[in-house]
Amino acid sequence: xxxxxxxxxxxxxxGGTGGAAATHALDDVSFAVRCGEFVSVxxxxxxxxxxxxxxLAGLDTPTHGEILxxxxxxxxxxGEQLAAFRRSQLGFIxxxxxxxxxxxxxxxxxxxLLLDKRDPALRVQQTLALLGIETLADRFxxxxxxxxQQRAAVARAIVHDPSLVxxxxxxGNLDSASAKLLxxxxxxxxxxxxxxxxxxxxxxxxxxxxxxxxxxxxxQLSTMLERGLQPSRAFFTSILDTLSTLEEx
Amino acid sequence: xxSLLLRNIYRNxxxxxxxxxxxxxxxxxxxxxxxxxxxxxxSRADLPDVVLxxxxxxxxxxxxxxxxxxxxxxxFLLRLRGNEFGLLLTLxxxxxxxxxxxxxxxLTLAALAVVLGVLLSLAATSGLIFGLSRxxxxxxxxVVFAPSALIAGCGFFGLLFVVDAALSARWMRSYTPKQxxxxxxxxxxxxxxxxxxxxxxxxxxxxxxxxxxxxxxAVLGTASMLPIVVLCAVGTYVLFSQTLVLILTRLRxxxxxxxxxxxxxxxxxxxxxxxxxxxxxxxxxAGVLTLMGVMIGSLxxxxxxxxxxxxxxxxVQIVAVAxxxxxxxxxxxxxxxxxxxYVKVFTQIDEDRRQFAQLRRIGLSRRGLHLLLLGEFxxxxxxxxxxxxxxxxxxxxxxxxxxxxxxxxxxxxGTWLAYAVVVAGYLAIFTxxxxxxxxxxxxxxxxx
Ligand SMILES: Nc1ncnc2c1ncn2[C@@H]1O[C@H](COP(=O)(O)OP(=O)(O)O)[C@@H](O)[C@H]1O
Ligand SMILES: [Mg+2]
Numbered sequence: 001x002x003x004x005x006x007x008x009x010x011x012x013x014x015g016g017t018g019g020a021a022a023t024h025a026l027d028d029v030s031f032a033v034r035c036g037e038f039v040s041v042x043x044x045x046x047x048x049x050x051x052x053x054x055x056l057a058g059l060d061t062p063t064h065g066e067i068l069x070x071x072x073x074x075x076x077x078x079g080e081q082l083a084a085f086r087r088s089q090l091g092f093i094x095x096x097x098x099x100x101x102x103x104x105x106x107x108x109x110x111x112x113l114l115l116d117k118r119d120p121a122l123r124v125q126q127t128l129a130l131l132g133i134e135t136l137a138d139r140f141x142x143x144x145x146x147x148x149q150q151r152a153a154v155a156r157a158i159v160h161d162p163s164l165v166x167x168x169x170x171x172g173n174l175d176s177a178s179a180k181l182l183x184x185x186x187x188x189x190x191x192x193x194x195x196x197x198x199x200x201x202x203x204x205x206x207x208x209x210x211x212x213x214x215x216x217x218x219x220q221l222s223t224m225l226e227r228g229l230q231p232s233r234a235f236f237t238s239i240l241d242t243l244s245t246l247e248e249x
Numbered sequence: 250x251x252s253l254l255l256r257n258i259y260r261n262x263x264x265x266x267x268x269x270x271x272x273x274x275x276x277x278x279x280x281x282x283x284x285x286x287x288x289x290x291x292s293r294a295d296l297p298d299v300v301l302x303x304x305x306x307x308x309x310x311x312x313x314x315x316x317x318x319x320x321x322x323x324x325f326l327l328r329l330r331g332n333e334f335g336l337l338l339t340l341x342x343x344x345x346x347x348x349x350x351x352x353x354x355x356l357t358l359a360a361l362a363v364v365l366g367v368l369l370s371l372a373a374t375s376g377l378i379f380g381l382s383r384x385x386x387x388x389x390x391x392v393v394f395a396p397s398a399l400i401a402g403c404g405f406f407g408l409l410f411v412v413d414a415a416l417s418a419r420w421m422r423s424y425t426p427k428q429x430x431x432x433x434x435x436x437x438x439x440x441x442x443x444x445x446x447x448x449x450x451x452x453x454x455x456x457x458x459x460x461x462x463x464x465x466x467a468v469l470g471t472a473s474m475l476p477i478v479v480l481c482a483v484g485t486y487v488l489f490s491q492t493l494v495l496i497l498t499r500l501r502x503x504x505x506x507x508x509x510x511x512x513x514x515x516x517x518x519x520x521x522x523x524x525x526x527x528x529x530x531x532x533x534x535a536g537v538l539t540l541m542g543v544m545i546g547s548l549x550x551x552x553x554x555x556x557x558x559x560x561x562x563x564x565v566q567i568v569a570v571a572x573x574x575x576x577x578x579x580x581x582x583x584x585x586x587x588x589x590x591y592v593k594v595f596t597q598i599d600e601d602r603r604q605f606a607q608l609r610r611i612g613l614s615r616r617g618l619h620l621l622l623l624g625e626f627x628x629x630x631x632x633x634x635x636x637x638x639x640x641x642x643x644x645x646x647x648x649x650x651x652x653x654x655x656x657x658x659x660x661x662x663g664t665w666l667a668y669a670v671v672v673a674g675y676l677a678i679f680t681x682x683x684x685x686x687x688x689x690x691x692x693x694x695x696x697x
Contacts, residue, residue, distance in 0.1 A: 079614065080615075080616060083609075084612070086611070087611065094610070098607050102518040114506060115613060142431060
């Protein structure tokens with residue numbers, strides 16, 4: 001299978017000018033994501049996960065290194081081109097949902113299509129139904145529960161058929177039941193709709209839904225775990241084992 | 250606790266500055282007008298009675314402005330801080346402590362505004378007394394600050410600020426923490442209703458009829474000024490909110506572009522705020538246009554009609570004072586309109602920054618955000634001016650019909666010409682203001 005995303009020697013340093021100590025948020029990170037794959041990036045808080053996603057989203061620029069999405073490099077795209085690229089090729093899910101307060105859930109989901117000058121009529125309803133929230137289309141975010149808001153955010157992230165969905169701790173603000181439901185929906189989207197997902201998390205339970213888990217620590221890749229043919233429970237156990245070895249090391 | 254309060258004030262400084270500015274302007278203009286109007290030499294000088302009456306009307310007008318400035322801007326400031334108050338209550342501050350905090354803050358700001366305003370008025374008075382003596386054609390009056398004006402001003406503002414602080418504190422206590430926490434998130438809703446539309450149109454109809462009919466009689470005309478303004482205000486508010494609701498729901502339901510969807514949803518979210526702001530700016534703009542139009546028009550009229558030298562001298566004195574009063578009031582209207590827009594625009598910046606960051610995350614470009622803001626500002630600045638032109642045209646019509654005796658054609662066309670010039674100037678100033686605001690705001694709101 002071909003790689004949809006290639007990350008080559010990515011580094012990001014914050015500060016370091018004017019005497020302030022530099023933070024190496026990312027340090028020579030390289031990996032690739034295959035088309036249709038569900039990859040999870042795990043690491044403790046402060047390990048550089050959000051930094052990585054922001055750079056992949058084109059919201060931040062790397063200090064070194066290169067990113068290729070579907071063979072196309074980010075370098076050389078200006079602000080307007082990056083925005084256009086973002087709204088056609090990428091979908092995002094954030095820990096804080098990132099829904100617009102002034103829009104209904106349905107309108108929030110329609111927005112990426114409108115931004116891309118596409119007709120939202122049919123797609124929005126289909127996508128809401130896919131996530132089981134079609135009856136909530138006319139509610140405003142403050143009228144929906146956290147789990148419902150996050151499912152609307154997922155709908156918004158996939159409504160325009162992006163090449164890659166990026167998720168930053170999507171279950172971070174959810175109770176365990178909503179988190180489980182959301183992760184199951186991720187798995188369905190990935191297996192049935194062939195959506196490529198890169199999810200960042202510090203929760204081993206969430207990570208165990210992925211095909212592959214990449215561990216990062218202090219901005220560097222430390223190890224990688226493939227699910228292969230093992231069942232979820234066994235994969236979860238191996239993730240826990242790896243985590244404890246990493247903490248000892 | 251105190252350092253926390255101070256830090257809190259510092260972080261909210263942009264909001265406080267808007268309110269402080271408004272109340273300082275209120276204090277400064279009230280005192281300035283008072284000092285000039287109660288200048289001892291003015292009452293001793295041999296001036297027509299009308300002049301003194303005009304000055305009294307002016308003083309009342311300035312007092313009403315002060316009231317508007319203080320109450321309107323304070324409420325606005327407090328409502329914006331609902332989130333913060335809700336948080337404090339959640340963290341365990343008692344409603345009584347919250348009320349006390351608001352009370353102390355309000356009075357501190359008030360004291361600051363009085364000091365700054367009085368200082369400002371001392372400087373402004375000197376300039377105005379000189380200007381007024383020139384206008385009246387009398388030797389320059391000495392600069393005197395009448396103690397009576399000082400006492401009246403202190404009494405007025407003392408009462409105003411204390412009552413306002415107490416009412417504001419009570420008002421904020423009446424909300425539950427939950428209500429306060431979500432003030433900015435919950436959308437304001439208004440529904441379309443036929444009775445409202447009829448009431449709104451009715452108010453405007455009665456106001457216009459009153460203006461055109463009753464004003465033939467000078468006494469009745471003066472007495473009906475207040476009801477006309479109130480009816481106009483109610484009618485304008487109802488029509489703005491109903492029109493906004495009508496247009497917004499229509500456009501939103503079949504929003505075919507992101508721009509239409511975002512603008513309509515942002516306006517609809519704060520629809521009552523927008524209706525309020527648009528009404529205030531409309532009425533103030535109508536005030537500026539009418540006062541300036543009449544003033545310039547009547548000046549031309551006097552020149553043409555005075556027969557004897559003595560009559561001319563007396564007319565000139567009356568017009569000079571009318572000129573002074575109306576110029577003063579129209580400047581106030583203008584400053585009030587400008588600061589209302591300023592406060593409206595710049596107090597939403599925190600909320601906008603957050604929303605713009607969200608929109609950028611999902612792929613809206615900077616250019617898109619520029620466009621979005623341009624659309625909103627254009628509505629905010631030009632909708633009121635257009636309605637104000639309508640209102641003030643009726644007012645000018647009233648003047649040309651009734652106040653100018655014998656309807657001298659030259660005077661009428663002169664007044665309309667003056668009005669047209671004023672309208673053109675006002676539009677130009679608003680266009681400039683809109684452009685500058687847009688530039689500044691986009692720069693601030695889109696900064697990382
Ligand atoms: N804008 C910034 N300026 C300076 N340092 C930053 C900035 N953003 C993140 N960092 C630092 O970079 C490191 C990685 O942060 P982040 O990517 O947010 O971690 P994670 O999402 O894994 O918790 C942290 O040490 C953090 O303090
Ligand atoms: Mg993070």
